Amino acid sequence: MSEDRDQTLQELDAALDDLRVEIRSRFGGSAGREEETASIDWFEVFEELRRRANAFGIAERSGEVDEFGADEVVLARAQPVFDFLQDRYWRVDVDGIENLPDEGPCVLVANRSGLLPYDGIMISHAIHRAHPAHPLPRFLVADWLITLPFMQPYLARIGGVRASRDNAERLLSRGHFVVAFPEGMKGAAKLFRDRYRLQRFGRGGVIRLARDTGAPLVPVAVVGAEEVHPVLFKAETMARSFGLPFVPVTPTFPLLGPAGLLPLPSKWTIRIGKPLALDGLGGDAVEDELLISRLTEELRREIQTMVDDGVKTRPSVWG
Amino acid sequence: MDAPHAVGITGLGTFLGQRLAERLSARGIRVVGLDVRRPYRIAEKIQFQRIDLTEPTADAALAELLARERVDTVVHAAFRAEPTADVEADHELETIGSLHVLNGCAAAKVRRLVFASSTMLYGPWPDNPNFLSEDHPLRGHPDAHQVQDRVEAESLLARFGRLHPDVELTVLRTCWIMGPSYLDHVVNYFERPVVATLLGYDPLLQFVHEEDAVRAFERATLEPHPGVYNVVGKGVWPLSTLLRLAGKRSLALPAPLLYRMGEYPSKAQTGDAPSGFYDYLRYLWVADGERGWAALGEPEYSTKEAWIAFVGSRRMRRYR
Structure with a gap:
């Protein structure tokens, strides 16, 4: 057989x-x-x-992440994209990069615009290019955005960190440049008709942060990011089913579907101001509180002036 | 008080209880192990005493036992590795059992108490900072009864600390323990052939190696370290990377679907992840270990090494 x-x-x-x-x-x-x-x-x-x-x-995807989840490999791959956005798409002019201290830590305070954190990415990318040897500049992101599905893994990998006092202190103690947006949600959610009008600056958290860590406080004005996604009005009832605070309605979104999410190619300017002097802080606690709110308002006004100046002097939105 | 005279360990049958008992008795310290039943394999030197912490008069019985055996240090490790569907029974053991242990210790004038806790008690919340310190409030998770019970036990412990300032109180909050022989519901979850994850989320996780966890408990038992410590490994890793390192297949499902799917098997006790578990794979709840490392010694294994020790022992895949 x-x-x-x-x-x-x-x-x-x-x-x-x-x-x-x-x-x-x-x-x-x-x-x-x-x-x-x-x-x-x-x-x-x-x-x-x-x-x-x-x-x-x-x-x-090495997955070798730092303690806040930034991934070297993903970042290296994203660099050409950021370069393209910075040089070609939004043609970002960066003024006053020499105002930054040579070394971290440093808190950069900027005006917030648009729902997606393009402004934070562009500011940190500009700093990263100017100071490539420094620890990665990190931008702070509101909780609702960093816990959104699909956003969370990518934002963390390219250097986004949830905005919180503990996180900012930890980053500064490691010598990072930290980009903060004290307007928070109010800044991201404003309508197109309110563009370039800075909202209230939280409760003075950035001033307190700078006082306690000794990091210099540098005002930054971003002009052009407001036109990327001009929000005409907010649809709130529809948003609730997605767990979002609201769904922005822009001239292209949701009219053109996902294609409407493409940012518009406006011309950007990032102005970096002189570090703010924090004189007189650290004395009497009661006086400190008053001084903090005064300094916060001063900082807000300073950035507002820089923004107004930028808006006035640009030839057109598309540059 | 320096070295303890005799150590009482509640939950002798648990992984921590048994390993700690073996290590202490190897050092020549008298160990009295307490549990509802005798563990199958336990060294001859370790004395076993039967006690059911859920009985109404367990505190008096425990006090009598501790006084008779002249125990001056108690390690409370009688917590379930895996929550059961019987919410009431779990509450009886984890919260009321802890209350009985605290009352018994107070009555027997125990000098040092080491309390096993978990960093899961901080809870997965979207507004957690990236690193939770020991001072962060314990917010738990509303759906996870095993977490809520232990949050309650810790609040009882805090009250005990205020009432008995002369007792050296050490709370060790371990993160997820990984290693060749440790078993609990987290390990079950990672051992499954296909690991379900949340679509669009890739949280940073941290682990501690079982040896490092036992070593921290040993240090806290032998030396005075009053206070609360996170017992965690160094480094954080995204879930996706860990699964890829292990060569595990994963299936990403949308959160609402996964939560609904997870609910029934977890109720039916088929070894599936308990309810509320998937939030721990959604939001950050990484603890800051600096204080623990300074007081209880540096861990020998990092998060990645602990994970690899677990993966290697299960022969999921040869690690390259």
Whole structure:
């Protein structure tokens, strides 16, 4: 019985070999390469491919993240995209980068515009280009945005950090440049008709932060980011089912569907002002509180002036 | 008070209880192990005493036992590794059992109490800072009864600390423990052939190696370290990277679907993740370990090494 089977198998093998030679000769291959072809172990090849695919996956997204979740590999891959956005798309002019201290820590305070944190990304990218050797500049993001599905993994990987006092202090103690937006939600959610009008600056958190950590406080004005997604009005009932605070209605979104989410190519200017002097802080607690609210307002007015100046002097929105 | 005379360990059958008992008795310290039943394998030297912490008079019985055995240090580790569907029974053990242990310790004039807690008690919340310090409020998770019970136990403990300032009180909050032999519902979840994750979320996780956790408990038992400490490994890793390192297959599902799907098997106790668990894979709840590392010694394994120790032991895949 088993001899029969062996014989059948051998015949089958011989037939297969003949077939292989036949195919080789018909499709231009020489029959001399027959031996070579026959020695390929397809299982080995498949194993090797699978192994490489796995290794590729790990090497490509190293996953080696820092303590706030920034990923070197993802960042390196995102650099050309950010360069494109900065140089070609929004043609960002950065004024006053020399006003930044040579080393961190440093708190940059900027006006917030638009729902997506393009402004934070552009400011940190500009700093990163000017000071490539420094620890990665980090931008602070409101909680609702950083906990949004799909946003959270990517924002953290490119250097976004949830805006909180603890996080900011930790970053500053590690010598990072930290980009803060004290307007918070009020700044991100304002309508197009309120553009470039700075909202109230929280409860003086940035001043307190600078006082306690000794980090210099640098005002930054971003002009052009308001036109990226001009929010005409907010749809609130629809938003509730998605767990969003509201759904912005822009001239293109949701009219054009996902394509309407593309940012418009306005011309941007990022102005970096002189560090704010925090004189007289750290004395009497009661006086400090009054001084903090005065300094906060001063800071807000300073940025407002820089923004107004930028809006007035630009030739047009599209530059 | 320096080295303890005799150590009482509640929950001798738990991983922490048993490992700690073995290590302490190897050092020549007398260990009295307490549990509802005798663990299957336990060194001869370790003395076993049966006690059911959920019984109404467990505190008096415990006080009598501790006084008789002249125990001056108690390690409270009698907590479930896996919550059961019986919410009331879990509450009886974790909260009321802890109350009985505290009352018993007070009555027996115990000098040092080491309390096993968890960083899960901080709760996964969208507004957590990236690193939770020991002073952060314990907000727990409203759906996870096993977490809520232990939050309550910690508040009882805080009251005990105010009433008995002479007792050296150490609270060790461990994060998720990983290692070759540790087992709990978190390990169950990661051992499944296909790991369900939340679509669009990739949280940073931290682990502590089982040896490091036991070592921290040993230090806290042998030396005076009053206070609260997070016992965590160094470094944080995104869930997706950990799964890729382990070569695990994962399935990302939208949050509402996954929550609904997770509800029924968890109620049915088929070894599925307990309700409320998936929020721990959604929001940040990483704890800051600096204080613990300074007081109880640096961990030998980082988060990644703890994970690899777990993965390697289960032969999920050879680590490359």
